[in-house]
Amino acid sequence: MRTRRTARNVIAVFAAALLAGSVAACGNSDTGGSGGEGGDKKIVMGFSQVGAESGWRTANTTSIKEAAAEAGIELKFDDAQQKQENQIKAIRNFIQQKVDVIAFSPVVESGWDTVLKEAKDAKIPVILTDRAVDSADKSLYKTFLGSDFVKEGRLSGEWLVENTKDATGPVNIVELQGTTGSAPANDRKKGFAEAIAANPNLKIVASQSGDFTRAGGKQVMEQFLKANPKIDVLFAHNDDMGLGALEAITAAGKVPGKDITIITIDAVKDGMQALADGKFNFIAECSPLLGPQLMDLAKKVTAGEEVQPRIETEETTFTQEQAKEALPNRKY
Numbered sequence: 001m002r003t004r005r006t007a008r009n010v011i012a013v014f015a016a017a018l019l020a021g022s023v024a025a026c027g028n029s030d031t032g033g034s035g036g037e038g039g040d041k042k043i044v045m046g047f048s049q050v051g052a053e054s055g056w057r058t059a060n061t062t063s064i065k066e067a068a069a070e071a072g073i074e075l076k077f078d079d080a081q082q083k084q085e086n087q088i089k090a091i092r093n094f095i096q097q098k099v100d101v102i103a104f105s106p107v108v109e110s111g112w113d114t115v116l117k118e119a120k121d122a123k124i125p126v127i128l129t130d131r132a133v134d135s136a137d138k139s140l141y142k143t144f145l146g147s148d149f150v151k152e153g154r155l156s157g158e159w160l161v162e163n164t165k166d167a168t169g170p171v172n173i174v175e176l177q178g179t180t181g182s183a184p185a186n187d188r189k190k191g192f193a194e195a196i197a198a199n200p201n202l203k204i205v206a207s208q209s210g211d212f213t214r215a216g217g218k219q220v221m222e223q224f225l226k227a228n229p230k231i232d233v234l235f236a237h238n239d240d241m242g243l244g245a246l247e248a249i250t251a252a253g254k255v256p257g258k259d260i261t262i263i264t265i266d267a268v269k270d271g272m273q274a275l276a277d278g279k280f281n282f283i284a285e286c287s288p289l290l291g292p293q294l295m296d297l298a299k300k301v302t303a304g305e306e307v308q309p310r311i312e313t314e315e316t317t318f319t320q321e322q323a324k325e326a327l328p329n330r331k332y
């Protein structure tokens with residue numbers, strides 16, 4: 001008799017514990033999960049941004065902050081000042097704070113496995129946005145939302161091939177690379193090189209990183225101009241470096257867009273203005289407006305829904321004429 005009652009009590013306690021466990025799993029304790037009864041708890045997102053290196057980045061940050069507010073998602077935003085160690089620290093902080101989802105734009109491609117594993121062990125889903133990582137273990141993140149950087153480089157190279165097909169002598173190209181080791185720098189370089197490969201008269205005579213900043217672009221272009229008496233083309237991995245280079249080119253007594261053909265990537269407002277003014281010659285667009293899609297994905301992954309592992313941004317290209325048309329309606 002006594003034994004049977006004890007057994008029943010044990011079962012009752014066990015059942016209660018199970019129930020409590022499943023409720024806690026839904027609500028994700030004090031930070032508030034996406035699901036659960038009532039569903040009125042805010043999703044908390046920890047977001048580690050690369051920095052504030054370019055016009056693109058500023059527009060991207062604005063898009064993310066605005067979209068979070070719009071979606072009712074609480075955003076914990078961290079600016080890593082272009083340093084991987086700061087991003088790793090920020091991600092560890094987010095894990096400690098038990099956020100519901102972590103999103104980040106990795107400054108470089110390599111070296112993320114350990115911290116991503118920590119997030120996975122803590123059962124916090126991770127979304128990559130803008131830039132990719134080179135981790136072999138794809139289960140370390142839910143999805144990657146961003147552009148096809150190889151394609152941007154390829155479109156830039158194809159435009160150049162098309163627009164130099166009547167050139168008789170060699171065409172000397174200098175390249176301003178983005179941040180060393182970053183996905184957009186690696187991929188844009190690759191795509192551009194592939195596109196011009198079949199044309200031996202198109203030659204990259206110098207290629208160096210300007211770290212995606214105006215100051216970097218200006219400084220490296222000054223060196224290029226000093227070291228290379230004949231530069232026909234500048235391929236800059238983003239508008240800001242191209243804009244910095246304009247100053248160096250003008251100071252060297254050359255006319256940008258005429259003496260030196262300039263191709264860049266991004267299509268932020270200042271870049272589009274330079275293109276419309278005839279100082280740049282071609283821009284491959286890279287959209288920074290990732291906020292709304294990111295918040296959508298955050299809602300899905302915190303609700304345990306499956307999402308596509310790769311979501312690509314839609315983009316176009318601009319010539320000088322197209323920039324003149326598009327400029328009045330350009331939002332960023």
Ligand code: GYE
Pocket residue numbers: 053054055056057130131184212237238239240265266286
């Ligand atoms: O092109 C550049 C920025 O990761 C796509 O980073 C982004 C790049 C963008 O600094 O302007």
